[in-house]
Amino acid sequence: MGSRRDYYRDQNAPKPNSLKPGGSALVADEAGRVLMQRRGDSGNWSLPGGIMEVGETLEECVIRETREETGLDIEITGLLGIYTDPEHVIEYSDGEVRQEFAIVYRGRVVGGEIQVSHESTEVRFLSLEELEGLPVHPTVRLRLQHHREQWQTPWLG
Template sequence: MLGCSATLFDATRSKLLLTRRTDNGRWCLPGGAFDPGESVSEACVREVFEETGLIVEVVRLLGVYSNPHRMIRYADGNQYHIVSLNFEVALVGGELGLSNETTEVGYFSEAEIATMDIIDPHAERLATIWANEPGITIA
């Protein structure tokens, strides 16, 4: 299954947008699975809007995450190996809010995020985001 996540910094580039999921109460970058017929940019933009109400544009690819040991099991019993693309995005418009997929949204610093219950695959992405190394992470 192909998925995506979005890295949206605040204006100072010192905080990142995170959402708290309704299904497990844990924090993550906005994102999700691709719909049939979507480009990678379209999926990322749609997922951010659905989860946060914000309109964004994709700036660049930050990483490709395909660890075969990170299997996702859904409540219906289906299990998937997810390959996820993490993009840096820029804010274009919209209004920050909640959705049926989120119970909280906000911008958080690296220190604040270190104390939060982050879903495991996104904790790995956050570490590479804060490292701010040049190039694309392949993991």
């Protein structure tokens, strides 16, 4: 896997040359802890998710990516929000520079066991308080804030 660099509200960010539909899952356990993975490419804690493949829905993508990245099977229970901030740009080592486009679903675990994938160094449920002291990208912090605030309608931004 290549490396990536996130730019956020950075005037020196490279110009995006790609826009791909992606999704992620915000999965909380009974204690309110959130399923997070520590990314191997950036070291940041993040929600599981990824890019849609041809022939699948975004919901199927999020379920597949969560299984691949965490070992857990989930079902989708709702929509946290749509996150399309053009000031969040991700540069990959292959020359792709992607503008953020992520739909974040709420989900719950229905099976499986936590496993670390080749994309991450650690996978676990973390409390919102624990996450405050860990490396988390500002755009993921926004999603966690929306979860904490228990928004009744999805974020559209």
